[in-house]
Amino acid sequence: MSVDIQTVRRIAKLARIQVSENDADLESMTTELNAILNWVEQLEEVDTSNVSPMKSAVETSLFQRADKVTDGGYPEKIVKNAPRAQDNMFVVPRVVE
Amino acid sequence: MxxxxxxxxxxxxxxxxxxxxxxxxxxxxxxxxxxxxxxxxxxxxxxxxxxxxxxxxxxxxxxxxxxxxxxxxxxxxxxxxxxxxxxxxxxxxxxxxxxxxxxxxxxxxxxxxxxxxxxxxxxxxxxxxxxxxxxxxxxxxxxxxxxxxxxxxxxxxxxxxxxxxxxxxxxxxxxxxxxxxxxxxxxxxxxxxxxxxxxxxxxxxxxxxxxxxxxxxxxxxxxxxxxxxxxxxxxxxxxxxxxxxxxxxxxxxxxxxxxxxxxxxxxxxxxxxxxxxxxxxxxxxxxxxxxxxxxxxxxxxxxxARNLPELPDQKKARFIEELGLSAYDAGVLVSEKETADFFEEAAAGRDPKIVANWTTGELFAALNKSGQSLSDCNVSAKQLGALIDLIADDTISGRIAKDVFEIMFEKGGNPAEIVEERGLKQVTDTSEIEAIVDQVIANNPDKAAEVKTKPKAIGWFVGQVMQASGGKANPKAVNEILKRKLES
Structure with a gap:
């Protein structure tokens, strides 16, 4: 498996990671990513057909919580680090649906 | 499928x-x-x-x-x-x-x-x-x-x-x-x-x-x-x-x-x-x-699964099989849980078909007209049931019941009290009805004669007597007395 420049640019955009506009700069990143993908691909050589996926490093099951209200009620704290807030709401550049 | x-x-x-x-x-x-x-x-x-x-x-x-x-x-x-x-x-x-x-x-x-x-x-x-x-x-x-x-x-x-x-x-x-x-x-x-x-x-x-x-x-x-x-x-x-x-x-x-x-x-x-x-x-x-x-x-x-409540399909089937309701009425009644609960409470110990008719008929019409929902309307399931009881035991006629229902819906209140306060009790005392019948016949001799040749004309008399009694006369008694007096 390998990726091309277009794919790298698209993934960067979807992940909101800023990358260079010009193809030459993206080329090296693409090469690096393909090297990683190739390396991971080597793992496929190991036969895991009889091994069940490891779901956790610790042998435990998902902890479930009771349906009780134990949190919330501090809107000032929630918006405290916001660059801009108004009436305890986050203020962001206008998003249009 | x-x-x-x-x-x-x-x-x-x-x-x-x-x-x-x-x-x-x-x-x-x-x-x-x-x-x-x-x-x-x-x-x-x-x-x-x-x-x-x-x-x-x-x-x-x-x-x-x-x-x-x-x-x-x-x-x-x-x-x-x-x-x-x-x-x-x-x-x-x-x-x-x-x-x-x-x-x-x-x-x-x-x-x-x-x-x-x-x-x-x-x-x-x-x-x-x-x-x-x-x-x-x-x-x-x-x-x-x-x-x-x-x-x-x-x-x-x-x-x-x-x-x-x-x-x-x-x-x-x-x-x-x-x-x-x-x-x-x-x-x-x-x-x-x-x-x-x-x-x-x-x-x-x-x-x-x-x-x-x-x-x-x-x-x-x-x-x-x-x-x-x-x-x-x-x-x-x-x-x-x-x-x-x-x-x-x-x-x-x-x-x-x-x-x-x-x-x-x-x-x-x-x-x-x-x-x-x-x-x-x-x-x-x-x-x-x-x-x-x-x-x-x-x-x-x-x-x-053991604790699942009865669901709409099961309830509908039960309403049809056990209560004898039509598929249509059963379907309407179970479509909202609130309605089904109301109906079941009102129908407990009563004729389910009559309760279904009142619920899907008078009650739904009144709710539609007023734009209210069942939960915020004045009539409770118990009260609708009590109203139906008053018809069943001949305290009021079905026609008066509709008037009582309207009062219940508009202002709230128990049907028995409304009937009592407003003197709407059905007249079942035959002598009282006979007096009204006699009066109506005496006032309309021509129509009375007509009944002998046209038995259907008796319907007009039923209407007149009911009106004269303020709707309170027992319609069955009125019919019987009129038949006896006019057809003989």
Whole structure:
């Protein structure tokens, strides 16, 4: 498996990671990513057909919580680090649906 | 799917012939829980901005999700209510996208391994036909926050962020806007019977994404459009009607339907493009490393199954078989849990058919007229029952009962007291009725003579006597006395 420049640019955009506009700069990143993908691909050589996926490093099951209200009620704290807030709401550049 | 062959779907007439509408619904139902799916913040509607938000919901660094057991149980419960397969192991995945109302940059959802698999909901249509609509899956996921827009900025309130939703996905088995509306109505009723979702569409506890495509009969499925977040049953039907017509016109004009997300505008009755193709869904799902797979034993499912309430279909069958109601009346009465509960309380120890007639007749008419719902109207089930008792024991006639009902509905009060206060008791004392009959006959000798040749003319006398008694005379007694006096 390998990726091309277009794919790298698209993934960067979807992940909101800023990358260079010009193809030459993206080329090296693409090469690096393909090297990683190739390396991971080597793992496929190991036969895991009889091994069940490891779901956790610790042998435990998902902890479930009771349906009780134990949190919330501090809107000032929630918006405290916001660059801009108004009436305890986050203020962001206008998003249009 | 036994009825699928004979069933006639909605036909859209185009210049090139008839088109068939294909619809699938994704319904988002908010779990009726106290706390959110992965945090201890409350879910109450109408709280102040960001009041119901924990640091987990705001995706502050280092915060970890812990699942709410009650929400898991409600998903299982709902799965059982839609006759679906419950998966003893399911997985939570991250659905990645960026939007200001989603602080983590991903929604915790279930992708490949949902908690509930395939099921079926049987839907009754207006013409008496039933249609089985297949369920593809039900999964648990987080709701997003809410943004409101002001000038060049948007305000984000995360109160809804993290609230537990059950996304119930139907198969593309729906063939008309009527079926879609009936399906949503039925699903809502099932959720409310189960108590797993309050079904309140105005508050957004239940909303639907509607997938619509068109095709010529027998063709493969056409390209679909998804109409997002439709929040009333009526709008679902309207959106389908508009969208199907739009697609047919588009295709017949030589165009192609783009697979896209659209919005329904209730003011214009139209749908419009919501997201551009550039941002086409590419969610890069992967299992959430913060959450282990959700696993439980069959015994958990069995225990929930044992405690399931009677659901609309079962209740309808019982109303027909045990109470002798018509399929239509039974269907109407079970369509809302509230109505079914009201009817059952009023019918306890009484003639169910009479109670059904009063409920679907006088009561529904009055509710429709006043725009009230059963829960905020003046007449309680006990009071309606008491009114019917007064007819049964001849205290009042059916006609007077309607007047009493009107007073009960307008002003409230117990029927027996209203009858007493207003002197509406039926006159069963024959001597009193005889006196009125004699008076009416004496005043109308010509008409009296007519009855001898035209027996049907007696009806006129019944009316006169009833009127003279202020409607209080027992109609049966009036008939008997008139017959005796006029026909002999």
């Amino acid at each position: 036994s009825n699928m062959q004979e069933r006639r779907g909605q036909v859209i007439q185009g210049v090139t012939g008839d088109w068939e509408v294909v619809v699938g619904l994704e319904v988002h139902a908010q779990v009726a829980s106290n706390a959110k799916l992965f945090s201890g913040a409350p879910t109450t509607f109408g709280a102040g901005p960001n009041e119901n938000v924990s640091l987990v919901d705001a995706a502050m660094p280092g915060m970890l999700p812990v699942i709410n057991q009650f929400c898991v149980e409600q998903a299982i419960r709902t799965g059982l209510g839609i006759n679906a397969k419950i998966n003893l192991k399911s997985v939570f995945d991250r659905k990645n996208y960026f939007y200001p109302d989603l602080p983590a940059g991903y929604q915790i959802s279930q992708y490949k391994d949902p908690i509930v698999g395939e099921g079926v909901v049987t839907v009754d249509l207006a013409d008496g036909q039933s249609v089985d609509i297949g369920i593809e899956r039900l999964h648990l996921e987080q709701d997003a926050g809410k943004s409101t827009h002001e000038g060049d900025h948007s305000l984000v309130d995360l109160n809804r962020a993290g609230v537990a939703l059950m996304e119930i996905v139907s198969k593309p088995d729906i063939r008309s806007s009527e079926e879609a509306a009936a399906y949503l109505q039925k699903l809502r009723a099932i959720l409310r019977y189960l108590g797993t979702c309050d079904g309140n569409m105005e508050e957004g506890s239940l909303r639907a994404d509607v997938n619509v495509s068109v095709r010529k009969s027998g063709d493969p499925f056409g390209t679909r459009c998804e109409i997002k977040n439709v929040n009333s049953i009526r709008f679902v039907a309207a959106a389908i009607d508009y969208e199907a017509r739009r697609q047919v016109d588009l295709i017949e004009d030589g165009g192609e339907v783009d697979q896209e997300t659209r919005l329904f505008d209730p003011n214009t009755g139209k749908t419009r493009t919501m997201r551009s193709k550039e941002d086409a869904h590419d969610y890069r799902y992967f299992p959430d490393p913060d959450l282990l797979p959700l696993e439980f034993d069959q015994s958990v499912v069995d225990e929930i």
